[in-house]
Amino acid sequence: MKKSISGWLALVSLALGLTFSAAASAESGGLAWDKAPNKTTDVASLQNGAKLFVNYCLNCHSAAFMRYNRLQDIGITEQQIKDNLLFATDKVGETMKANIDARQAKDWFGTTPPDLTLVARSRAGHGGTGADYLYTYLRTYYRDDTKATGWNNLVFPSVAMPNPLWELQGERRPVYTKVEQHGHATEVFKGWEQVTPGTMTPLQFDSAVGDLVSYLQWMAEPAQNTRIRIGVWVLLFLLVSLVFVWRLNASYWKDVK
Numbered sequence: 001m002k003k004s005i006s007g008w009l010a011l012v013s014l015a016l017g018l019t020f021s022a023a024a025s026a027e028s029g030g031l032a033w034d035k036a037p038n039k040t041t042d043v044a045s046l047q048n049g050a051k052l053f054v055n056y057c058l059n060c061h062s063a064a065f066m067r068y069n070r071l072q073d074i075g076i077t078e079q080q081i082k083d084n085l086l087f088a089t090d091k092v093g094e095t096m097k098a099n100i101d102a103r104q105a106k107d108w109f110g111t112t113p114p115d116l117t118l119v120a121r122s123r124a125g126h127g128g129t130g131a132d133y134l135y136t137y138l139r140t141y142y143r144d145d146t147k148a149t150g151w152n153n154l155v156f157p158s159v160a161m162p163n164p165l166w167e168l169q170g171e172r173r174p175v176y177t178k179v180e181q182h183g184h185a186t187e188v189f190k191g192w193e194q195v196t197p198g199t200m201t202p203l204q205f206d207s208a209v210g211d212l213v214s215y216l217q218w219m220a221e222p223a224q225n226t227r228i229r230i231g232v233w234v235l236l237f238l239l240v241s242l243v244f245v246w247r248l249n250a251s252y253w254k255d256v257k
Contacts, residue, residue, distance in 0.1 A: 037213075
């Protein structure tokens with residue numbers, strides 16, 4: 001019993017430590033990640049996310065562990081894939097590889113664009129899940145003429161990649177306010193000022209980014225929803241079996257003294 005209590009206290013202490021660490025990071029200037037909408041079971045959202053991924057991400061980034069024909073799992077037919085999503089190849093059985101030359105990309109951006117197949121799983125941190133990171137990252141680009149690409153990002157300062165969705169979002173600039181902390185003034189992020197409008201309203205853009213991030217989540221593990229669904233049925237089966245095993249055990253031992 002004492003060991004159990006000690007274990008629980010250790011877990012609580014660890015949780016409090018992580019919370020304090022996250023709060024300290026936010027106070028030191030780190031931007032808190034927004035909570036990404038979870039739409040991995042919404043077929044329409046995943047289909048829109050797949051369209052956005054192919055049109056705006058696949059130009060530079062590959063998804064080398066994902067095949068085009070796997071998109072049939074989210075309700076896109078093979079003919080629809082051929083007609084609307086095959087830009088880098090002519091075979092639906094091929095993986096999603098970008099046609100960009102890696103050496104040229106490194107010359108242009110200073111680094112080779114990473115593969116995005118597992119990015120939604122690899123970017124988790126103290127601020128939240130990988131989806132939270134991507135959702136915040138894609139929505140915090142701003143114009144910065146001091147950078148080679150003309151763009152910067154609040155979540156990833158001095159990012160090499162320009163804003164791929166700027167036409168949809170438009171151009172914005174961050175607004176800061178001065179706050180007294182520990183005897184000196186520091187600038188704290190307050191919000192955004194829209195400089196030029198995009199083709200989408202802010203609400204529409206946030207929804208579109210949510211669809212794209214949900215697709216990246218699904219792409220990182222296409223079998224996730226099936227795994228969870230099977231797991232629920234397995235747990236229900238074990239619970240029902242437990243009742244029969246319990247009664248069988250009682251019947252077996254009732255005459256044993």
